[in-house]
Amino acid sequence: MKYVDAEIANLKKEILKLHEIAKKAVELCFRAIRDKSIVKEISRLEEMSDELEARIHDSCSQFIIRFHPMAKDMRFAVGMMRISSAYERIVDLAQEISLYECNLRDTILSAEKPLLAMFDVVKRGFDHQADLRNEMIALDDAVDEIYIKVLEEIEKDFRCVEEVLAARHIERIGDLLCKIATRLIYIHSGKWTWIK
């Protein structure tokens, strides 16, 4: 079924675009904390992600209507809708972080590295080239540790509410990336494997 495979390849291309937008937004939100000129760029990414998410949902609906997919194809179509929503939410969270005026502490900023690494693992997961579960658990644990550490630091040295919110958003981005990985495992194997 070459035409079905071609549709799947197109959908995958679109979702990978959204993946790159989300990754860029997360990367930039850490820089925006120190340089507010970047906020505009993140807003642009947020608009792009909204449009792309809507387009992916529409393409998936069309795919289901036209091809009545089953098994792996069906898991893919439904999974892409869920995954695109997760990416869109990540961009929203990144945008919120970028808008905070408070000068966030370094511990929060240290989450950038594991989060970006999670994006790379997920991307390889689209092509089954990653041990998604184990790699994601390790990285998400690192993000969670940072989150806990930030809360402990805030308890001793409270600066602003925005720090609590930023820490929460960062932890949430990690969770959303784990959810994407869980979906990818399900699409590929048909088995639910909980990462968190």
Added chain:
Amino acid sequence: MNAIEIDDLRVKYSNVEVLKGINLEIPERGCFAIMGPSGCGKSTLLKAINRLLELNPDVKISGDIRLFGESVFRMDVTKVRREIGMVFQFPNPFPHMSIYDNVAYAARCNKIVKNKKELDELVEWALKKAALYDEVKDRLRKKASQLSGGQMQRLCIARALALKPKVLLMDEPTANLDPIASGKIEELIHELKRDYTVVIVTHSPAQAARVADFVAFIYMGKVVEVGDVSEVFERPKHELTEKYVTGRIG
């Protein structure tokens, strides 16, 4: 309880083995779909269940098929056909008979009613059960050949139901119908499966997914996978099933 149990069923046409050791358990009530590509043996399996294959002298059958625990090969063949109704791919009402007589004929032959009143009631009941009564109640004495393809197929279902079967076999019942008529038959299957064991043969995974509770995938005379319909269509265990339901073999 299982309505039908099939043990190591082998069917040979001349020297060609068409069914190669089929084992299946079909639960009572609900719809059980048998799907597979053309020539895989699914229609042969259906015909074996109500012993239609025996009409062909070149056919050799081994193994066993039990209907509610009783081997169909040890049952009187008339009883087998009465308890297992069959609907074919091409609607085949008796064209020279009226709509009424098409339904009444087998009931009369099998003496399952005592008088005209009971027969009238049975015909009305069967036509209602087949979701056809409202469309034909004013022309019951008209010839069946005047009906549309979809109506003819529902008439055949009514004819089968009039014998009060326990099991209804359907061999690609919508293969020659337009989408509207097909939709009505599928809706009817949803109604019938509450009271009967419906076994449907289809080459359409989409149709199997719409109407069935359980599905068996047959390939080259063997059962590849059997299971709950949502499992088989969402998470097939066997690679061949995956390829078939996604249209990558056929």
